[in-house]
Amino acid sequence: MTEDVGAGRPAMILVGGPQGSGKSTFARRHFRPTAIVSSDRCRAMIADRESDISVSGEAFELFHFIIGLRLRHRRLTVADSTAVRREARRDLLQIARRHGVPAVLILFDVAEERAYAHDTGRARRVGRPVIREQRERLQEALRTVHEEGFDRVYILGEDEVAKGMVTVKE
Numbered sequence: 001m002t003e004d005v006g007a008g009r010p011a012m013i014l015v016g017g018p019q020g021s022g023k024s025t026f027a028r029r030h031f032r033p034t035a036i037v038s039s040d041r042c043r044a045m046i047a048d049r050e051s052d053i054s055v056s057g058e059a060f061e062l063f064h065f066i067i068g069l070r071l072r073h074r075r076l077t078v079a080d081s082t083a084v085r086r087e088a089r090r091d092l093l094q095i096a097r098r099h100g101v102p103a104v105l106i107l108f109d110v111a112e113e114r115a116y117a118h119d120t121g122r123a124r125r126v127g128r129p130v131i132r133e134q135r136e137r138l139q140e141a142l143r144t145v146h147e148e149g150f151d152r153v154y155i156l157g158e159d160e161v162a163k164g165m166v167t168v169k170e
Contacts, residue, residue, distance in 0.1 A: 010076060011102045014083055017134075039059060042062040079092050102151040104152045109157050
């Protein structure tokens with residue numbers, strides 16, 4: 001799959017999927033660092049640790065705020081969050097609509113074992129139960145996500161993620 005997603009134009013690109021699915025690595029490979037707004041990074045900005053879920057509510061306020069500011073200034077914005085819950089995707093879609101920019105959703109549908117293997121190699125691990133729950137929520141989302149109102153929806157499976165077959169140009 002080769003697409004120009006947001007090439008030279010303001011857009012919100014939501015990369016979502018279970019922890020360890022490759023979404024953050026994908027974002028770093030395809031977009032400039034200033035375009036990426038990470039929910040984990042917002043947690044760290046508040047509490048000095050990405051894993052401090054006690055500040056998740058405030059971290060998501062900051063996450064949405066920064067995304068809104070970037071879109072107001074007509075900047076390509078990549079929202080890096082699991083986004084496995086419909087409400088999370090809806091909130092981000094509403095921000096994009098409020099700013100009149102296209103909303104693109106890229107979901108990472110990889111096997112639990114792959115996500116878990118990646119998770120075990122990271123400094124901040126979430127563990128198998130969290131990955132399993134997020135993957136189950138993703139599977140639910142895959143049944144209806146095309147009806148949620150995104151301008152484009154891409155589902156990247158194991159092969160696309162492993163082979164890096166996606167080209168996204170800024």
